[in-house]
Amino acid sequence: MKIAVTASNNNGYESKVNEHFGRSPFFAIVDTEKEEIDLVKNPAAKASGGAGVQAAQLISDQGVEALLSGSVGPKAYSALTSGNIKMYSTKDETVRKAVESFENNDLSQLTSPNGTPRK
Amino acid sequence: MKVTVLSGKGGTGKTTVAVNMALSVPDIQLLDADVEEPNCQYFLKPNFNKSEEIYREIPEIDQNKCTACRKCVDFCEYNALAMMLDEVLVFPEICHSCGGCEKICPEDAITEIDRELGVLKHSSTQYDIDFWQGELNIGEESSVPVIEALKEKSDLQKDIIIDAQPGTTCPTIEAVVDSDFGILVTEPTPFGLSDLKIASQLMDELKIPYGVIINRAEEESDYIIENYCDKNNIDILLKIPFKREFAYLYSDGIPFVIDYPEWQAEFKKVFTEIRGVLDEKDYSN
Numbered sequence: 001m002k003i004a005v006t007a008s009n010n011n012g013y014e015s016k017v018n019e020h021f022g023r024s025p026f027f028a029i030v031d032t033e034k035e036e037i038d039l040v041k042n043p044a045a046k047a048s049g050g051a052g053v054q055a056a057q058l059i060s061d062q063g064v065e066a067l068l069s070g071s072v073g074p075k076a077y078s079a080l081t082s083g084n085i086k087m088y089s090t091k092d093e094t095v096r097k098a099v100e101s102f103e104n105n106d107l108s109q110l111t112s113p114n115g116t117p118r119k
Numbered sequence: 120m121k122v123t124v125l126s127g128k129g130g131t132g133k134t135t136v137a138v139n140m141a142l143s144v145p146d147i148q149l150l151d152a153d154v155e156e157p158n159c160q161y162f163l164k165p166n167f168n169k170s171e172e173i174y175r176e177i178p179e180i181d182q183n184k185c186t187a188c189r190k191c192v193d194f195c196e197y198n199a200l201a202m203m204l205d206e207v208l209v210f211p212e213i214c215h216s217c218g219g220c221e222k223i224c225p226e227d228a229i230t231e232i233d234r235e236l237g238v239l240k241h242s243s244t245q246y247d248i249d250f251w252q253g254e255l256n257i258g259e260e261s262s263v264p265v266i267e268a269l270k271e272k273s274d275l276q277k278d279i280i281i282d283a284q285p286g287t288t289c290p291t292i293e294a295v296v297d298s299d300f301g302i303l304v305t306e307p308t309p310f311g312l313s314d315l316k317i318a319s320q321l322m323d324e325l326k327i328p329y330g331v332i333i334n335r336a337e338e339e340s341d342y343i344i345e346n347y348c349d350k351n352n353i354d355i356l357l358k359i360p361f362k363r364e365f366a367y368l369y370s371d372g373i374p375f376v377i378d379y380p381e382w383q384a385e386f387k388k389v390f391t392e393i394r395g396v397l398d399e400k401d402y403s404n
Binding site: 044047048049050051053054056057060075078079080082083084 | 192197198199200201202203204206208210212213260
């Protein structure tokens with residue numbers, strides 16, 4: 001299963017989980033079966049508007065089935081829901097820990113947006 | 120003559136200046152173009168007798184015709200479109216109504232539909248001011264079309280005062296771009312100065328003449344603004360003192376020229392001065 005984790009920096013599994021989704025500097029795309037990780041730069045990080053939508057498009061194009069993030073804003077939530085991507089809220093510090101928590105079913109699935117859009 | 124009141128920093132007193140000036144000059148039209156939070160109304164207590172909805176066009180996708188080619192999604196600079204599971208999603212709040220997606224769609228799957236964006240309200244107030252205000256609907260991101268529509272209400276037979284949104288982004292520029300003069304309202308604090316600098320750069324860029332009004336002026340701190348204006352040859356048109364009485368009136372929604380009519384003369388003088396500056400400019404051209 002392929003999942004995306006918001007990442008503040010580009011340091012493999014030790015990258016820090018980014019609190020926000022849309023303007024997260026990177027996404028860690030993790031294949032949990034193959035145990036492969038790929039850090040993708042998020043072009044929406046510097047978008048003047050619609051960052052959540054653009055970021056949702058990016059991770060959907062990566063073929064992920066789940067997203068781990070501190071928070072997800074309303075437009076991103078709606079786009080990701082349409083894309084059948086499940087969202088999970090995490091407070092873990094590193095991508096490694098977040099993925100572990102996800103695999104242990106320790107993360108709660110978001111059923112509504114929990115972030116606010118920023119301009 | 121069209122004069123826009125603006126400021127880099129919010130909360131410096133644009134509305135105070137716009138309203139009190141409108142109450143000091145005869146036969147004026149006041150346009151509240153701070154459409155995200157129009158607050159001239161709290162001082163003018165208007166009875167709105169006319170309102171007009173403002174619409175803009177947003178795309179509607181015919182999913183039967185759409186082949187998921189994705190050209191529209193890639194085209195949209197504002198990320199208002201996304202493609203999820205071969206279906207195009209529209210995010211109307213962030214759409215800038217450019218119409219590009221409709222033109223670029225090879226399948227004719229996109230049509231434009233109206234979306235209400237805001238409203239214009241009109242009132243002749245108890246103070247005999249021809250007053251229009253624009254209101255942006257909650258959740259909308261682009262206020263420019265509302266400001267454009269508001270400006271179409273300009274009565275060019277009258278002198279017009281426009282109360283702009285704070286900052287120096289699109290809505291402020293839209294409010295001021297075709298004005299004859301800009302009044303930059305600031306306060307004698309480092310924040311006031313910092314944002315005044317940005318606002319004056321904007322006015323230089325737009326090549327619109329301008330002057331400064333210092334609100335909440337205090338002798339011991341006015342130098343913060345005065346030094347900058349001196350150095351850059353910017354006229355200080357007026358200083359409104361930091362007075363407890365003015366603050367009380369403000370919190371009761373009373374424009375201070377009502378209780379202090381001597382200030383009407385001050386504002387009128389500023390208005391006459393601005394007209395003088397503009398006449399001189401016309402003459403020298």
